[in-house]
Amino acid sequence: MSSFTGWLVSPFKLGREVSEKEARANLRSPGIPRPKPLNKGAIHLDSTCLEYLDRYFLMRGWGVLGGGFLVVFCVVLGGAGIYGFLQSSQGQVAPVFWALVIMAVMFGVPALVALKVLVLKDAFRYTHYPVRFNRANRKVYVFTGGARKYLEVPFDDAFFFINEDGGTGANNVRIYDLRMHVIESGKIVHTVSIGSDGGSSPGVVLAHWEMIRRFMDEGMDDLPFPPLGIFASSRVSLKNAFIIPFAVFNGALRWILAPFLFPIGVARYMALASSKRPVWPSSVEAECAPARGSRVLREPQVYGDLPGGRSGEAAFMQYWNEAETQARAEDKGLASLFR
Secondary structure, three states, rough: HHHHEEEOOOOOOOOOOOOOOHHHHOOOOOOOOOOOOOOOEEEEOOOEEEEEEEHHHOOHHHHHHHHHHHHHHHHHHHHHHHHHHHOOOOOOOOOHHHHHHHHHHHHHHHHHHHHHHHHHHOOOOEEEEEEEEEEEOEEEEOOOOOOEEEEEEOOOOOOEEEEEOOOOOOOOEEEEEEEEEEEEEOEEEEEEEEEOOOOOHHHHHHHHHHHHHHHHHHHHHOOOOOOOOOOOOOOOOOHHHHHHHHHHOOOHHHOOOOHHHHHHHHHHHHHHHHOOOOOOHHHHHHHHOOOOOOOOOOOOOOOOOOOOOHHHHHHHHHHHHHHHHHOOOOHHHHHHHHH
């Protein structure tokens, strides 16, 4: 369940100081390596602004799927129990009134809990909660969707670190992602997980951070676009909903698992189609407007599409494989940060 930390389970702990483990994984610490940058979830890039999806965008649908299953299970089982009691009492409610109340509570309360803590954290929300990096004024904007809609913090004051989830059980795989704390008066007031995670590799997260650092400190022209490209997409469509679960597997395995992947795609579409697209305030849009003559790289309509056709895709994959190999080579050296 570590992949869902901060979303469906284990909300981020706020109102506290940065922990020792987080401090060791501080990405501004001296001596942190600088591998080739990797694009992990960017959906917009120009000379002023770099924008990312939040980590949980790729997991949308799991709350609807898991919570929906529990709701239906409880309703069906509770309904069957109530029907059975009524049949045994020949339609007379009074003799079995308290049995019916107990059945309704036993199955109704878990259904409502599943609806609240799973389904409604996934559906009827925002499609994503983007994070913007503004090089011109060196600010970070975090879309929260709450009463304030967004937070802004100076880039140099934000605390960026590689987070490690899991690893406590024998079969619990460690997962690493890039997180940012917003700190006020020494206390954490907001935490966000930026872009897609690095799986089991902290080095991949380091390469993810290197793209942000290089953009903010050196500029768009120092990023390798091309061969890198913007391939993530926040666009809501049936095709995009099914691309994510099916892209995890290749070849025959994809079709073997299709009966299990199809419901995930349906649930993902339901979660996103019922949600609103985030809209930045006009003041933020004005501050993040690209400079005159800047290249502007926008998200594609279909997740995974790259500019340049087959040659562009081939160049992208060659760069990606080389950069990922280099990033994973840093894993051993980074291991000491998490122990």
